Amino acid sequence: MNSMYRTAAVTALGGLLLCSTVACSSSDTADSASSSPSVSSSAVEMTPVAAIKRAAGKNEKITSLSYTMEGKVPGEGAVSGDVAMSVKPPAMRMKMTGESEGEKEEIEILLTSDGMYMGGDSAAADPEMNGKRWIKFPFDSFDKATAETGENPLGGLSSQVDRNPAAESGALALAEDLKKVGEETVDGVKTTHYTGSLPLSAMKAELKGLDAETKKKREKSLKAYEDMGIDKLTMDMWIDGDDLTKQFRTRGTTKSGPLDMTVKFGEYNKPVEIKAPPASEVVDLAEMMNGAEAS
Template sequence: MKKTSVRVPVGAGLAALLLAAGAVGCSGTEDKGSDKAAADMTPAAAVAKAAENTEGLTSLRYRLTGRTPEEGRVEAEAGMQLKPTVAMSMKMKAPDRGADATAEIRLVDKALYINGGAEAAKEMDGKSWIKFDLAAMGADQELNELGGLSQADRNPAAESTFLTAADDVEKVGTETVDGVGTTHYKGTVSLAALEKSLEGEDKATRDQRGKSIEQYEKMGVDKLTMDMWIDGEDQAKQFRMRGDADKGPLDMTITFLDFDEPVKVTAPPAGETVDLAEMMQGAQEG
């Protein structure tokens, strides 16, 4: 194989951002509206209840649309298994960067795979997948501890509790999202308030949420405007976060398709995959 530098059109960096934004899943598509118990709650209590319902989540599927500071418009669909082990599959595209700006990412068996498509295959002897062996890179321990690789994957339930740190949560009204009756809440929260909200949490929670906050800090975001649409079973059906970053606006909306349903992720065929660790070792030996 010739020595090359392969550029994945959308890239692992975008994958990290897409997976950093998220909340809990929805429980179905039937329009149930908001139940009386939810209607009797204060806005802050309703948001806190939805956040509480993230505990014990084993898997979720979601659709993401929005805009990032560097990539412009982005669209993605993903499925993630959280227990008993972490696995993830995501397909994404960045329309503003052209029709070929697409990528697929899989995380399975402590290895991260990125599909660079036809352009990558031209430079890798027809192989379009790149494998990052997390164990070989020393990143598998972090995957075990945090439930996700900090730079290329995140548990999308980790940020569902962020709206609870806002002191201005208010009810916007009732809306139907993907055929599901929901109550819409919104609020604004600073990253300083998010960091303060971690006080008293256990180490794993502080580490997990802290890494999400760190990503926003690196982007230059100091506060987030957040919206949550909660269904009649006190689950978040949709979640949106907006902020002003150093390089432009951030605006992400996640719509949840289901949760706690089986998510199966398989590694790409070996014949279509280049192992980055082996490629780098070969280059060093050469």
């Protein structure tokens, strides 16, 4: 498979992991924050912890969202992306720009109920694609490869589609040094900026009490950070007047260098429809690999 696609897969995974920080506050905490008296946060000066928990409570209820991400992924260089995703049912559409062999590349990624599609207009120029625009990575092929090798060939990207980065920003409430930075405007929206840092060990401690499915997802996310060599994350969160996360930044030090990823959130709970590409425009990964082996 062309290195462009391998690099895009790794970069996409890194972007999703880095912009989607692990939510370690329990659902009970989120529920209590969201069920508190309906008083505007601008009318009452809340503590930083209360503000983060209130936003986390609202973010947990999001069913779909759009966001942009921009930053640096260790080992992959600069990355930027434009994403629309549905949390229930899980689906995602991403257009991203990254680096492959020192050159800037653009790629599109679709995640649907039957697998991941990677490609777009630029893919058709690849001789291996025979003029088609998309490569399909069926989810069952990930499972088979994982069973045989012990590793998912795309590092677990398929498991990231139902992760809501806005909801997961609630981890910041765990930071012992959490503080309010001040009032700032993000894309024309007035927000309050908070910052803090916390070790992964604190995130692990908060896994107790979570339901089995949520705990499993967050354990995978924590392991991904550990595999990068990260032991502490610095987070910045900008909350708007409706107590929704407008922007979230994650920084840390990995064994491959520093990471720095910023997510800016756009629309919430707007319909997101993502369909698989026409079969005539799709090359199945298994067929491509079998063809390469035969030649």
